[in-house]
Amino acid sequence: xxMSDSAAGELPFPTDFVxxxxxxxPPEHLQKCLESFWGQxxxxxxxxxxxxxxxxxxxxxxxxxxxxxxxxxxxxxxxAPPENRETLVNTHAFLEGRIYIQDLSSMLAVHVLDxxxxxxxxxxxAAPGGKTCHVAARMKNQGRIAAxxxxxxxxxxxxxxxxxxxxxxxxxxxxxGRTIGKKTPxxxxxxxxxxxxxxxxxxxxxxxxxxxxxxxxxxxxxxRKQKGLLLSALEAVRPGGLVLYCTCSFAPEENEAxxxxxxxxxxxxxxxxxxxxxxPNAIPGLTKWQGREYHPxxxxxxxxxxxxxxxxxxxxxxxxxxxxxDTYRRRERKWSRSPKHRPxxxxxxx
Numbered sequence: 001x002x003m004s005d006s007a008a009g010e011l012p013f014p015t016d017f018v019x020x021x022x023x024x025x026p027p028e029h030l031q032k033c034l035e036s037f038w039g040q041x042x043x044x045x046x047x048x049x050x051x052x053x054x055x056x057x058x059x060x061x062x063x064x065x066x067x068x069x070x071x072x073x074x075x076x077x078x079x080a081p082p083e084n085r086e087t088l089v090n091t092h093a094f095l096e097g098r099i100y101i102q103d104l105s106s107m108l109a110v111h112v113l114d115x116x117x118x119x120x121x122x123x124x125x126a127a128p129g130g131k132t133c134h135v136a137a138r139m140k141n142q143g144r145i146a147a148x149x150x151x152x153x154x155x156x157x158x159x160x161x162x163x164x165x166x167x168x169x170x171x172x173x174x175x176x177g178r179t180i181g182k183k184t185p186x187x188x189x190x191x192x193x194x195x196x197x198x199x200x201x202x203x204x205x206x207x208x209x210x211x212x213x214x215x216x217x218x219x220x221x222x223x224r225k226q227k228g229l230l231l232s233a234l235e236a237v238r239p240g241g242l243v244l245y246c247t248c249s250f251a252p253e254e255n256e257a258x259x260x261x262x263x264x265x266x267x268x269x270x271x272x273x274x275x276x277x278x279x280p281n282a283i284p285g286l287t288k289w290q291g292r293e294y295h296p297x298x299x300x301x302x303x304x305x306x307x308x309x310x311x312x313x314x315x316x317x318x319x320x321x322x323x324x325x326d327t328y329r330r331r332e333r334k335w336s337r338s339p340k341h342r343p344x345x346x347x348x349x350x
Contacts, residue, residue, distance in 0.1 A: 011034065011037065011205060012205055012208065013037075013203060013205070013211055013214075014211065014214060014215070016215075016216065017200070017203075017211070017214060020250070020251070021033070021034075021250060023290075024250055024252070024286075025305065026283060029281070029283070029305050032305075032307060033305055033306055033312075035308075036306040036307055036308055037203060037204065037205045037306070038205045038206070039308050040082035040308075041082065041308050041309065041310075041311075042079045042080065042081065042082060042308060042309050043079065043080040043081070043082060043084055043085045043088060043101065044071070044077060044078070044079055044080075044101070044102060044103055044104045044107070044309065044310065045077070045078050045080070045088065045094075045099045045100060045101045045102065046074075046076045046077045046078065046099065046100055046102060046107055046134065047076050047078070047098070047099060048097055048098050048099060048100055048133070048137060048165050048166070049076060049137045049140075050136065050137050050140075050141055050165060050166045050167065051096075051097055051098045051165070051166050052093075052098045054075070054076065057093065057098060057099065060091075060093055060098070061091075061093065064087075064091060066080065066084055066087055066088065066091070067080060067081060067084065068080045068084075071104065073278065073279070074104070074107055074108070074111055076107075076137070077104060077107050079104075079309060085101075088101065089101065096164070097164035097165045097166060100130060100133060100134070100161075100165065102130045102134070103310060103311050104309060104310035105201075105248070105304050105310045105311050105312070105313035106130055106131055106134075106194075106313075107134060108277070108304070108310075108313070108315075109131060109192070109194060109244060109246050109313070109315060110131050110134040110135055110138060110192070112244060112275060112277075112315060112317065113135065113190055113192050113242070113244045114138075114190075115135045115138050115139050115143075115190055116138075116139065116143075116189075117139045117140045117142035117143055118139075118142050118143045119139065119143045119144075119189040119190060120143060120144045120145075120146075120187065120188050120189050121135055121139070121143065121144070121145045121146070121188060121189065121190050121191070121192065122145075122146050122148070122180070122184075122187075122188040122190075122191040122192070122233070122236050122237075123135065123145060123146070123147045123148065123191075123192045124148050124177040124180065124191060124192065124193045124229060124232065124233050124236075125148065125149065125150075125177055125193060125194055125195055125196055125229065126147035126148055126149050126158055126172070127149040127151065127154035127155055127157055127158040128154060128157040128158055128161055129147070129157065129158040129159075129160075129161035129162055129165075130161070131192060131194060132145060132147045132158065132161075132162065132167070132170060133161055133162060133165040133167055135192065136162075136165070136167040136168075136169055136170060137165075137167075139169065141166075141167065141168050141169050142169065143169055144169055144171070145167075145169055145170040145171070146170075146171055146173060146184075146188070147162075147170050147171070147172045147173065148172075148173045148175050148177050148180055149172065149173070149174065149175075150174070150175060150176045150177065152174060155172060155174055158172060159172055177193075177229045177232055177233075178225070178228035178229055178231075178232050179232065180232050180235075180236055181231065181232035181233065181234065181235025181236040182232070182235060184236050185235050185236065186235075186236075186237070186238045186239060187236055187237075187238060188236050188237050188238060188241060189237075189238060189241050189242075190237070190241060190242045190243070190244070191233040191234075191236055191237045191241070191242070191243045191244070192244050193229055193230060193233045193243060193244065193245050193246070194246050194247070194248075195222075195225075195226045195229050195230070195245065195246070195247050195254075195258075196222065196225065196226075197222050197226070197247040197248060197249040197251075197254050198214060198218055198219050198222050198249045198251060198254060199248055199249065200214070200248070200249045200250045200251060200312070201248040201249060201250060201306060201311045201312030201313060202248055202311060219249075219251045219253050219254060220253065222249070222254050223251075223253045223254050223257065223258055226247070226254055226258045227258050227261050227262065230243070230245055230258055230259070230262045230318075231262055231265060233245070234262065234266065234269075234270055234318065234320060237320050238320070239320050239321065239322045239323070240319070240320065240321075240322050241319075241320050242273070242317060242318070242319055242320075243270075243317070243318040243319075243320070244315060244316075244317055244318075245258070245259060245315070245316045245317075245318060246313060246314055246315045246316070247313075247314050248311060248312065248313055248314075249314065250303075250312055250314075252286055252289040252290075252294075254314075255285070255286075255301070255303075255314040255316070256285050256286045256287075256289065256294045256298045256301065256316075257289075257292070257294065259272070259294075259295075259298060259301065259316050259318070260294040260295050260298060262318070263295050263297075264295075268321070269320060269321050269323070270318050270319065270320055270321065271297065271318070271319055271321065272295070272297040272298065272300045272301065272316060272317065272318060272319075273300065273317040273318065273319045274300040274317075275300060275301065275302040275315060275316075275317055277302050277304070277315075279304070281304060281305040281306075281307050281310070282302050282303070282304055282305075283302070283303050283305060284299045284300070284301070284302065284303070285298040285299055285300065285301030285302065285303060285314070285316065286298060286299075286303075287299050298316070300316075300317075301314065301315065301316035301317075302314070302315045302316070
């Protein structure tokens with residue numbers, strides 16, 4: 001079913017989705033949010049500092065006559081007008097991995113994770129690899145990243161992106177992320193979990209395929225998987241370590257409700273760490289939704305509202321306490337290496 005809206009014209013999305021969106025977005029942000037589903041977004045990309053400096057890249061793009069501007073809050077990020085997308089994807093800079101075209105929300109996640117050279121990082125749902133490559137660049141190819149993906153075809157894309165970007169510190173694993181925490185407990189300094197979700201923030205009013213499969217049942221199915229993935233992430237991170245949970249969904253069932261569930265399971269072994277995102281389209285997480293109350297610390301999470309520069313996003317930082325013990329129970333599954341390599345007998349990172 002379609003629904004008309006005076007602020008943004010006729011929105012072809014399901015009526016339930018639009019109604020929920022109206023309840024979730026503060027009134028002062030609603031019009032811009034609705035309009036963002038129609039307009040062409042600016043092209044966002046980042047310099048791959050493993051291959052080139054920002055100054056060298058800027059000279060290369062200027063020589064090609066490509067207009068761009070730097071993003072003030074993220075030094076490696078740039079914006080270009082929508083009409084420049086086709087030109088950018090055909091440049092040697094893109095084809096040879098000196099730039100990576102990526103949504104600003106995705107770059108923000110790595111900025112918040114703040115990986116450091118020499119650390120051991122887990123990317124629990126890594127494909128197609130944009131964030132994994134960004135993490136490696138922030139680490140200056142020093143340390144170790146374990147990148148997990150459950151779908152073989154997506155893992156091939158991950159491996160290709162890693163190779164094109166010059167990343168050398170990543171080992172890829174074909175596995176269900178829900179099994180990893182039990183196999184590698186208390187190991188990683190930081191864990192990035194950009195969880196598979198209903199992708200509501202990626203809806204495009206001009207592309208019916210983007211919302212074709214949306215329904216409330218799919219949201220519930222995603223939430224079940226997300227809970228298992230987040231519990232696994234918290235098992236895998238070392239005491240004192242950080243887990244960043246994020247999705248590109250607006251649905252509280254996939255965001256605050258998932259974190260609330262995990263906080264209850266962790267029994268004080270985890271706490272929400274405050275996010276300070278100085279962007280005008282950043283708002284606090286929800287502490288209640290449709291009659292259900294969430295842990296009050298969920299207000300410290302962050303919802304990024306969509307604009308013509310970036311998609312909507314949800315982020316929550318979870319810190320594992322030094323005294324935490326792992327009490328989660330999960331079914332054992334074999335964790336094998338990427339098809340790019342021959343499987344080993346060992347089922348955990350080396």
